[in-house]
Amino acid sequence: MTNARHGKQLLQYGLVLLIAITLNFALPRLMPGNPLALIAGVDVGLLTPEERAEIRDRVGLDQPLHQQYLTYLGDVLTGDFGYSYRQKQPITEMIMARLPWTLLLTLSALAVSALVGIILGAIAAWRRASRLDMVLLNGMIVLDSLPSFWLGMLFIAIFAVQLGWFPSQGAVTPASGYQGIAYAVDVMRHAALPVLTLSLLSIPRVFLTMRYSMCSVLGAEFIRTARAKGISDWRILVRHMIPNAMLPVVTVLALRFGFAFGGTVVIETVFSYPGLGRLIFEAVSGRDYPVMQAAFLLFTAAVLLSNLLADWLYPRLDPRARAA
C-alpha cells in the first residue's frame, strides 16, 4: 500500500517537474525583448540582415519553436544546458561556479533563522500574552512586511558605509591573495550582511509557526499530566513541549529552503554577491534564454526537492502521519 502511495507521489512530482520545465522554456520567449543584442553585442544595429540571420542560425533561434523545445528537452535530459549568449561560457560551469555561494547564503540563513525563530517562538509561547510576547509578536509581523532590498540597503548604509564593520559588496575581497584561515574569515565577513538580511526575512515565519504550535501543545493533556507529576517547568519545556511543537516547524523550514533560493535574486543583487540569484537577474535583464532556462530549472528543482524532503521527513518525525 505504501509503495503504491509513493509511486503516485513520485508521479505527481514528475508531472510538476515537466510542467515547470515547459514553463521555463515558454516564459522567457513570451517576454518582450530580443536576445539578439546580447548575442551580437552593443553594435547589433549595424548588422546587415544576412549577418543577423547568421547569428540567429548559430544559436538555433531560427528554428521553429517546437523544434527548439524538443532540443531543449533533450538537453535537459542529458544535463547539457549549452552556452550562455552573453558570456559565451558553458552554462553548467557557470552554475557550478555560483552554486556554492548561494548555498552558503541560504544554508547559513536557514540555520540562523531556525535557531532564532524556534527559541524566540518557544519563549513567546511560554510567556504568551505577556508584554514580551506582544513585543515579539508585533516585531515579527513588522519584520515580515519589510521589503528585502530595503533592509539590505539599510544594513549596507549602517554597517558598511557608516561603521565600516563589514564589506558592503561581493563575496571576497577581489584579488586579495588570501589563503587558508584569512580567506575563510574574508568569506565570512562578506557573507555577514547578506546572511543577516536573509535570516531576518525568514525568522518571522519560523517564529509564528513555532509560537502557534507551542501554544496548542501547552493546553494538551500530557502537559497537564507532566505538571501534575511535579516535573520542573524547564524540563517540561525542553523534553515535552519543544519536540512536539517542532513538527510543523520542520515542514516550514524545508519549504523555506526552497523559497530562500528565490529570495537570493534580490539579496545577491543588493550585495553584488556572485551567486545564482545574481546570475538569474543578469540573464533576465539581457534575455539570455539558455541561462534563464537552466537557472529557473534549478530553482524549481530546489523547491520540489524541499517539498519532497518535507513529505519524507514528516512521517518519520510524527508517528500519527504514518497511519494515514
Place this chain on the structure above:
Amino acid sequence: MMSNLERLVRFGIPFMLVLIFSMTAAAQTDRLRLGMTTGDEGTVGPYTYNSGDPGWNMLLLQYDTLYQLDADGVAQPWLARNLALSDDGLSFTMDLRDDVTWHDGEAFTAEDVAFSIDYFQQFLHPRWTRVVRPIESVEVLGDFQVRMQLSALTPSLELGIFSDVPMVPEHIWSVIGDPAEHTFTIEDNVGNGPYRLVEYAPDQFYRFQAYANYWAGTPQIDELVFIRYADMTGALAAIQANEVDMLVSSIPPEQADFLGMNPDLAVAQGPLFSTQMINFDVTRPPFDMPEVRQAISLAIDREDIVETVYLGQATLGNPGWVHPDSPRFNPDIATTYDPEAAAALLDEVGIVDSDGDGIREFAGAPFMPELLTPSDNALRIRIGDLVGEMLNAVGIGVQVEVVEGSILGDAVWPGFDVRQGRDYELATFGWSPPLQADPTRVASLVHSNPDIASFNLTGYSSPEMDALLDALNATNDSQRQQELLNEIQTLIAEDLPFIMILYPNGVYAYRPAVYDDWLFMTGQGIFHKLSFLPAAARP
C-alpha cells in the same frame, strides 16, 4: 544565564571583531580598484567583450590600435607612424612602429596588420566587420610598411577605422581560427597594449597587470582590479566604504555634490558625447508635419530639464544633433524655447482646441500621443515627465507611459533592424558616445537608405538630406566635409527627424590619494587607456 550572555556581548563580540579586522587588513601597494556597474565582459577579448563602455576600453587596455584618440578626441598616429594617401584617395601606404612587441615577446609587424584586417572581414564581428569593409586589400611592403586599397572614398580613415579596430597577433589568432567555434580563455588575450588580463572571476572581478615592455612607456599603475557591482547603488556604497577607488561609469547627477563633500573623494566632470532625445515616428500623422515637430521642439524648455533633472550637469541639446563641444559643430544653430510660437505653429496646421478642454484635436480626436519611457532609467523617466508637462502646456495631451526597457526597444527598434519599421508615437531615447565622436557617421541616423542608416529609428527621409550625406561620404577633404556638415546640421534643425534634449556631462568619482593623474577625453570621460600612461606617452 543572563550574565553569561551579557559577558559574551560585552567582551566576546568586540574581541572577535578585532580579530577579524586584524586578519584582513592587508597593505596594498600600487594597485587601483575600479568599479564596474554594467554587465559582465566575458574574458574581455576581441570576440568576448560586451559593452562599448567600459568593455571596449578594457579591451583596448590590452590591444593597441593603429591610431589613437587624443584628449580632444582627434586621431593621432599610434601603432602607425603615418598614412600617405594616393591622389585619387583610393589607396595609401602606412609606416608602422618597429619597437612594438606582443605580450609574449614576439614582434608586432606588418603581417599582423594584414592578418587582423583580413580576420575581421572573414569572421563576423558586430563592430569591426562593418568598419573594415571599405578596405579592399592589404599588401605587406616590408616588415613595418603596408599598402591598403579602398573600394570607395572613405571619409574617416584615422578616426572611424584605425582608432576603433584593435590589432591582433597572427601567431595566436591563426591557431584560434573561427571564433564561433572557439571557447575563449584569458590565455588567448595576448595583446600589445599597456596591460594584460591575468585573472578573471566571473561576476566578481578582473585583474590586469602592467606590461613592462610597453612601447610607449611603462604604465603608471602596476595592477588594475576591476570589481563588478550589480548596480550603481552598490558601487556608490562601495566607494564610500573605501572598497573601490574609482567608478568607470558616469555617476548620477545628484551624487556629484554628495560624493564631492567626502574629503577622500574627488569628482571629475566634462562633456560626454552621449545624448538624451525624443524620438517620434515621422511617418505617422501628425508627426509627418515638420510644423508639428517644430512645435514640440519649441515647447520644450531644455534649460529647465538640464537644471531639474541633471542639476546643471549637462549641455543643452542642439537641434542640429552635433554637440557644441565637437570640432564639427555648426555654431549658427541656436536652441530656442518659445511655447507661444509652438502654439501658433499648431494653430497654423489646424491642430486647435475647438472644445475648450485644454487639449487640441487632431483628425477629429483629442491629440493625446503616448510618450514611452524606460523603467530602468530614472533620468529618462524624469525627462519624459517634464517633456509631458511642457507639451501639455501647449495643448498636446501627452500620456507618459513607463515601460520595461526591452518593451520600449521592441516598439522603437524592433529586432534592432530599422527595416522592420516601428510602432510608437513618442519615446525618450539616447545614443552612446561613438556616434557623436565621429560626426561623419550622421548618415547612419538620417539617410533614407536602411543599408546606410542603421540607426534611422524615426523613419525620416529627405532627398535633399540624402544628397548632402552622399556628398559627405564621397570626400575625405576636411574643409569640404565641414561645409557639408554645416548644411546637414542646418537641415536637421529645420526638419527635426528627432528632438535633442541634452548631452549629459560625464561625472566620475575617484579617490585622489590612490591615483590622481586622470585625463578627461572630450566626449569619452576619464576611463580609457591614456589615463594610465605617463604624461610623456600621451599623444
